[in-house]
Amino acid sequence: MNFEYLIRDVYQKIKNIEDKGEIASYIPELSKVDPKSFGVHISTINQVNCGIGNYNEKFSIQSIAKVLALILAYRLVGDEIWDRVGVEPSGTAFNSLVQLEADKGIPRNPFLNAGAIVVSDILISNLRNPKEDFIDFVRSISNNTSLGYSNRIAQSEKEVGYRNIALCNFIKSFGQIQNKPSDVLDFYFDLCSLEMSCKELSELFLFLANNGLRVENNEAILSESQSKRVNALMQTCGFYDESGEFAFKVGLPGKSGVGGGIIAIHPDQYAIAVWSPKLNKKGNSHKGMIFLEEFTTRSELSIF
Ligand code: DON
Numbered sequence: 001m002n003f004e005y006l007i008r009d010v011y012q013k014i015k016n017i018e019d020k021g022e023i024a025s026y027i028p029e030l031s032k033v034d035p036k037s038f039g040v041h042i043s044t045i046n047q048v049n050c051g052i053g054n055y056n057e058k059f060s061i062q063s064i065a066k067v068l069a070l071i072l073a074y075r076l077v078g079d080e081i082w083d084r085v086g087v088e089p090s091g092t093a094f095n096s097l098v099q100l101e102a103d104k105g106i107p108r109n110p111f112l113n114a115g116a117i118v119v120s121d122i123l124i125s126n127l128r129n130p131k132e133d134f135i136d137f138v139r140s141i142s143n144n145t146s147l148g149y150s151n152r153i154a155q156s157e158k159e160v161g162y163r164n165i166a167l168c169n170f171i172k173s174f175g176q177i178q179n180k181p182s183d184v185l186d187f188y189f190d191l192c193s194l195e196m197s198c199k200e201l202s203e204l205f206l207f208l209a210n211n212g213l214r215v216e217n218n219e220a221i222l223s224e225s226q227s228k229r230v231n232a233l234m235q236t237c238g239f240y241d242e243s244g245e246f247a248f249k250v251g252l253p254g255k256s257g258v259g260g261g262i263i264a265i266h267p268d269q270y271a272i273a274v275w276s277p278k279l280n281k282k283g284n285s286h287k288g289m290i291f292l293e294e295f296t297t298r299s300e301l302s303i304f
Pocket of ligand 1: 061062095113157164256258259
């Protein structure tokens with residue numbers, strides 16, 4: 001498969017389509033990005049690396065960071081994590097509160113804001129210096145010391161994070177948050193402010209296409225079973241109430257963020273990252289979804 005040719009060809013086709021999405025503006029600083037930005041980068045387990053467009057520009061990865069938080073928490077507490085957070089698609093928006101009342105503060109899955117807030121609580125309980133230790137972990141698994149948080153984005157979200165503040169307090173009222181809500185929320189907002197380029201994202205996430213092992217040196221970031229489970233969650237829950245649509249059209253495990261990024265994994269083949277900031281009504285990159293649908297259709301490779 002000539003991925004380099006395919007990426008370039010699909011990029012040229014999708015680049016100029018009408019972008020019907022809207023930039024996320026509920027976090028004021030996110031709306032300052034150039035809406036025309038469009039980048040793609042693929043990393044394969046056969047060590048092919050290629051990108052096009054704004055693939056080297058860092059952007060706010062937002063909810064994509066929830067996968068990294070889950071991975072670190074899974075490493076630290078193992079299967080106990082599933083006592084605190086479920087593994088079911090919710091069919092609701094990423095920031096919804098509605099199911100928590102009936103579910104007594106156990107979020108349906110770790111990729112909802114509610115789920116990632118609980119994962120943040122688990123990390124705070126298990127790390128000495130959560131903010132520093134988390135970024136050290138992300139840098140170590142990617143061998144990339146340039147990765148970091150954006151204080152500007154985190155601060156902007158802290159000032160308007162009313163729904164997340166409500167979610168955290170609501171979960172706490174069921175006894176399902178162990179630490180101070182303000183500490184949990186600070187960590188959650190920092191986590192979401194991580195910045196990466198498409199190149200950095202696809203390189204970092206490639207281990208999920210390689211049974212949990214880093215391709216360069218076979219170091220295990222997750223066990224084979226854990227890696228499969230993270231991919232299963234990305235497949236079923238990675239796009240909130242659009243997860244079925246993404247599975248139907250793209251057919252890969254993936255995760256989106258309101259910064260307009262998407263990471264998708266083809267097990268045993270590649271990790272691909274797309275960035276286009278305008279979002280559809282479900283909060284997922286409009287052009288990013290279309291690019292990936294065309295890319296997987298044209299590559300004729302499928303996990304199904
Ligand atoms: O908590 C929030 O609303 C954001 N920091 C993250 C949401 C997000 O990225 C949802 N993904 N599509």
